[in-house]
Amino acid sequence: xxxxxxxxxxxxxxxxxxxxxxxxxxxxxxxxxxxxxxxxxxxxxxxxxxxxxxxxxxxxxxxxxxxxxxxxxxxxxxxxxxxxxxxxxxxxxxxxxxxxxxxxxxxxxxxxxxxxxxxxxxxxxxxxxxxxxxxxxxxxxxxxxxxxxxxxxxxxxxxxxxxxxxxxxxxxxxxxxxxxxxxxxxxxxxxxxxxxxxxxxxxxxxxxxxxxxxxxxxxxxxxxxxxxxxxxxxxxxxxxxxxxxxxxxxxxxxxxxxxxxxxxxxxxxxxxxxxxxxxxxxxxxxxxxxxxxxxxxxxxxxxxxxxxxxxxxxxxxxxxxxxxxxxxxxxxxxxxxxxxxxxxxxxxxxxxxxxxxxxxxxxxxxxxx
Amino acid sequence: xxxxxxxxxxxxxxxxxxxxxxxxxxxxxxxxxxxxxxxxxxxxxxxxxxxxxxxxxxxxxxxxxxxxxxxxxxxxxxxxxxxxxxxxxxxxxxxxxxxxxxxxxxxxxxxxxxxxxxxxxxxxxxxxxxxxxxxxxxxxxxxxxxxxxxxxxxxxxxxxxxxxxxxxxxxxxxxxxxxxxxxxxxxxxxxxxxxxxxxxxxxxxxxxxxxxxxxxxxxxxxxxxxxxxxxxxxxxxxxxxxxxxxxxxxxxxxxxxxxxxxxxxxxxxxxxxxxxxxxxxxxxxxxxxxxxxxxxxxxxxxxxxxxxxxxxxxxxxxxxxxxxxxxxxxxxxxxxxxxxxxxxxxxxxxxxxxxxxxxxxxxxxxxxxxxxxxxxx
Numbered sequence: 001x002x003x004x005x006x007x008x009x010x011x012x013x014x015x016x017x018x019x020x021x022x023x024x025x026x027x028x029x030x031x032x033x034x035x036x037x038x039x040x041x042x043x044x045x046x047x048x049x050x051x052x053x054x055x056x057x058x059x060x061x062x063x064x065x066x067x068x069x070x071x072x073x074x075x076x077x078x079x080x081x082x083x084x085x086x087x088x089x090x091x092x093x094x095x096x097x098x099x100x101x102x103x104x105x106x107x108x109x110x111x112x113x114x115x116x117x118x119x120x121x122x123x124x125x126x127x128x129x130x131x132x133x134x135x136x137x138x139x140x141x142x143x144x145x146x147x148x149x150x151x152x153x154x155x156x157x158x159x160x161x162x163x164x165x166x167x168x169x170x171x172x173x174x175x176x177x178x179x180x181x182x183x184x185x186x187x188x189x190x191x192x193x194x195x196x197x198x199x200x201x202x203x204x205x206x207x208x209x210x211x212x213x214x215x216x217x218x219x220x221x222x223x224x225x226x227x228x229x230x231x232x233x234x235x236x237x238x239x240x241x242x243x244x245x246x247x248x249x250x251x252x253x254x255x256x257x258x259x260x261x262x263x264x265x266x267x268x269x270x271x272x273x274x275x276x277x278x279x280x281x282x283x284x285x286x287x288x289x290x291x292x293x294x295x296x297x298x299x300x301x302x303x304x305x306x307x308x309x310x311x312x313x314x315x316x317x318x319x320x321x322x323x324x325x326x327x328x329x330x331x332x333x334x335x336x337x338x339x340x341x342x343x344x345x346x347x348x349x350x351x352x353x354x355x356x357x358x359x360x361x362x363x364x365x366x367x368x369x
Numbered sequence: 370x371x372x373x374x375x376x377x378x379x380x381x382x383x384x385x386x387x388x389x390x391x392x393x394x395x396x397x398x399x400x401x402x403x404x405x406x407x408x409x410x411x412x413x414x415x416x417x418x419x420x421x422x423x424x425x426x427x428x429x430x431x432x433x434x435x436x437x438x439x440x441x442x443x444x445x446x447x448x449x450x451x452x453x454x455x456x457x458x459x460x461x462x463x464x465x466x467x468x469x470x471x472x473x474x475x476x477x478x479x480x481x482x483x484x485x486x487x488x489x490x491x492x493x494x495x496x497x498x499x500x501x502x503x504x505x506x507x508x509x510x511x512x513x514x515x516x517x518x519x520x521x522x523x524x525x526x527x528x529x530x531x532x533x534x535x536x537x538x539x540x541x542x543x544x545x546x547x548x549x550x551x552x553x554x555x556x557x558x559x560x561x562x563x564x565x566x567x568x569x570x571x572x573x574x575x576x577x578x579x580x581x582x583x584x585x586x587x588x589x590x591x592x593x594x595x596x597x598x599x600x601x602x603x604x605x606x607x608x609x610x611x612x613x614x615x616x617x618x619x620x621x622x623x624x625x626x627x628x629x630x631x632x633x634x635x636x637x638x639x640x641x642x643x644x645x646x647x648x649x650x651x652x653x654x655x656x657x658x659x660x661x662x663x664x665x666x667x668x669x670x671x672x673x674x675x676x677x678x679x680x681x682x683x684x685x686x687x688x689x690x691x692x693x694x695x696x697x698x699x700x701x702x703x704x705x706x707x708x709x710x711x712x713x714x715x716x717x718x719x720x721x722x723x724x725x726x727x728x729x730x731x732x733x734x735x736x737x738x739x740x741x742x743x744x745x746x
Contacts, residue, residue: 044549153640154410183409184577185637188621192633209549212580216623216634239625253554254625255580257607261554 001071002032003203004056004172009065011051011227012344022344025051026227028065028353031220033172033203038194040206040214040235042250043224049207052224053176056205057091058082063344069172087117090165094177096157100149106157107145109164117168133163137193155186159193166197173197176207191217211254215239223247228353233363243365370436371571372398372421372538377433379413379420387429388644390416392595394433395670398538398588403564403572405586405603407579407618409641413595415463418540418575420444422460438537455486459536459569463543465527469515476511479530486534493533500529500568504559521552528559532568539569545581557585579618583607591615594641594652597670601677611673611684614653651682659683663694 011026025048033039043049054060056067058074067074069089077085093099100106110130114121121129131141137159144156152160158178165173175194179187194217198204208214214221215235222232223246231244242248255261356364377394380387390413398404408414420428421435421444430445437457443449462468470478479497480490498508504525515523524544532539541560545553563569574586582589582603589606591599591614599612610616617637623629639656642648648655650665657664663682670680673688686694 044551184579184618184621185409188623188634188636191623192636195633211550212623212625215625215627216629236628250550251625253550255550255553255557255578255584256624257580257583257619257622261558261584 002034003037003070004033004205005066005068006030006032006052006056007066007068009052009055009062009067010348011048011055011060012063012347013051022347024227024344024347024351026055026062027348027351029224029227029229030065031222031229031232033205035171035203036198036201037220038198038204038206038218039220039222040208040218041222041224042208042211042214044209044250046226047224048227049209049224050176051227053091053174053205053207056172057089057174058085064348083116087168088170089172089174090168090170091174091176092158092161092165092178095181096154096161096178097149097181099161100157102149104148106147106149106152106160109161110167113164113167129167130163133166134160136166137163138189139163153186154182155190158182158190162190162193162197170202172203172205174205174207177209179208179213180210187213211239211250223250228366229356229364230354230366231364232356237360237363241360241363243359243363245368370397371400371402371438372573373436374421375434375436377417377420377435378431379416379424380429380431381416381427382429383645386645387431389431389595389647390428390644391420392644392647394592394595394597396590396597396600398571398573400570401564402588403560403574403586405582405589406573406575406592407577407582407589408592409577411641411644412592413644414575414592415542417592418460418542418573421538421573422454422458422540423450455482455531455536456534457536458538458540459531459534460540461528461531461542461544465544466520466523466547468527469523471515474512474514475518475526475530479511479533482530483533488534497529497533500533501526503562503566504529521548521555524548524556525559528556528563532563535568537570539563539572540575541572542575543577544574545576545578553581554584557581560585579607580622591618594647595644596652597678597680598653599677599679599681600670601674605677611677611679611688612653612681613657613659613683651680657683 007030008028009026009030010024010028013023013025015021015023029048029052031039041049041052051060055062058077061075069085074085100109107130114126118126130145134141134144139156139159144152144160149157158181162173162178173194179190182190191213194204194206206214206217218235220233221235221238223230223238223244225246231238231242231247238247239251242251252261354366354368356366359365374397375395377391378389379391380389392413394417396404406414406418416428419425420430421442424430424444424447435442435444437453442453442458469475473481483490483493497511501508501510506522506525506529510518510522510526515526518526528544544560545556548556560572560574564572574582576582579589586603588600589603590597591606591612593614599606599610599615601610606615607619610619614637621634621636623634637656642652642655649667651657651660651668654660654664661683663686666682668680668682668685670678671685672678673684682694
């Protein structure tokens with residue numbers, strides 16, 4: 001039995017005036033998280049990755065599908081069970097600077113845990129417990145206790161929140177973009193802390209849009225696009241031997257230190273310097289030149305999302321022979337069209353998630369239309 | 370040289386005294402060059418970029434000059450700078466997505482902006498429409514309110530508007546930070562294209578992400594605690610950095626396609642020093658694993674290899690040898706004689722001051738990990 005099992009979890013949000021429009025944020029997402037395993041959930045903004053985190057944290061109910069934690073369906077746990085659930089499942093979120101109340105000292109987050117979960121523990125015992133938790137996130141208690149949030153760095157604040165989760169009997173940590181607000185020099189420390197927690201048997205769902213962070217930390221990778229799992233499996237296989245077009249385009253867009261985007265050659269071609277360097281010093285360019293230039297397949301952003309908003313079916317091939325990311329972003333329900341379907345289940349059945357197929361051991365890919 | 374900045378000092382006025390956010394920074398940017406400016410939050414990189422365009426009320430120009438196309442920019446004089454803004458210098462602000470006036474349609478806002486610069490809207494309308502087309506926005510955006518546009522569209526609209534009058538200098542402050550990888554790539558390529566199309570002569574790209582700069586920038590400048598620590602062509606900074614801070618930053622970047630199970634990356638212990646009372650000597654000294662006695666003196670920012678400027682005594686010692694260090698101690702002598710040196714006379718600070726052990730050279734900040742970064746070389 002896995003620690004957490006997601007079985008065909010779907011979520012449809014109501015948007016627009018009076019909830020008139022229905023948007024499927026997640027469609028039939030299924031995967032498991034085991035003890036001592038880091039799964040990174042990678043996707044662009046709007047892909048539904050944070051929605052999935054909220055569903056697991058019981059903050060948002062799924063439209064359909066079940067979430068089972070240690071074998072129990074979490075939709076049926078009720079209010080009393082929820083307190084017990086949060087003892088074992090905790091979340092840490094993106095922005096450490098707004099996770100704290102600036103008027104209170106930062107260690108107040110620990111007191112709140114005490115009043116809810118450990119009302120009977122004596123002050124000195126509690127102090128020792130807090131200090132042990134701080135030690136395990138490599139914080140020096142003297143540096144962070146009794147301080148206001150603005151006196152702490154982002155990395156310290158984020159580690160303090162992880163320490164708070166560790167005070168409980170936590171088994172699963174949902175880490176939603178916890179690295180992205182941190183500075184380069186401190187983000188590796190937080191990443192290494194997660195690796196350390198994993199070794200101690202914690203299951204971690206690491207939600208990110210940054211493939212290099214996912215690659216660094218995770219055992220399993222799930223790539224989410226428009227609420228659908230397009231590729232999942234062991235991290236070296238998914239990121240080392242990507243099968244889906246979308247994964248390949250994502251990988252090509254990752255800025256690397258020693259390889260230019262152009263050398264990776266997906267989607268865009270780069271015009272050699274000098275060829276387009278035209279025009280007088282005031283920067284105006286002759287129009288025929290521009291005509292030639294703007295027809296060149298330089299920019300993904302020039303082709304997709306334009307006035308016409310090309311749907312998936314009419315994806316135009318760019319120089320590399322692959323559709324660009326911007327075009328892939330366009331989903332059918334995002335076009336203004338005939339009146340949207342009225343019931344969430346009808347929307348879900350109108351846009352079913354493509355089935356996943358195992359292309360090699362431990363590596364699943366969605367079929368492309 | 371399109372932009373020449375000489376010993377620029379910008380400080381913030383606070384009740385406890387002046388915070389030197391930019392402390393004697395000198396650099397030059399060529400025509401057609403994209404300069405990347407990297408550093409941690411609070412190192413002064415945004416302050417430096419903003420001061421070239423708009424000096425906020427709490428910022429004070431404490432010294433130094435800025436020349437644009439050979440002309441001195443009156444950066445401390447708000448009225449005089451008004452003539453340069455948008456026409457000669459322009460900025461894409463840090464929160465470009467919320468930089469547009471929410472109560473005006475994009476077209477009308479642009480027209481009002483142009484009017485305030487004394488430019489007629491009709492005279493640039495055609496060019497505006499062409500550029501809107503170029504960045505892949507529908508023509509209809511001019512008749513829309515900002516809330517009708519997505520974040521990426523607003524970002525592109527801001528980029529078009531702020532470069533409409535072909536400024537010589539564009540400051541792009543953290544334009545890629547809040548974006549997805551694919552949009553990051555699109556925006557990065559758009560910056561390069563704006564340069565190639567000569568919409569702008571030079572661009573300063575400010576970001577904390579060195580891998581974006583490796584893609585976009587021609588030269589990379591690394592800043593730490595208000596001072597420049599390294600400047601070189603992008604490939605050199607990424608490939609053979611000389612300053613320990615740059616090396617540590619690069620070493621802490623995870624990359625796709627590498628497995629890290631056996632060799633985890635290491636962060637940089639400690640925190641940057643407070644700029645209210647910056648420590649004497651090298652400001653990275655307290656966190657630097659290579660710090661030695663010499664580091665209690667202020668390292669000069671000088672060219673150690675052709676086109677590669679560094680402010681680090683260890684780099685001086687490695688390239689020039691220990692004798693060079695000793696020479697630098699004698700006031701009045703030539704200073705370090707590395708290849709290409711001599712173009713700048715290093716400022717030799719108070720010889721003999723605080724020549725104690727490396728740990729006492731810099732008072733450690735109140736941060737975590739105190740004292741752990743001051744190992745022996």
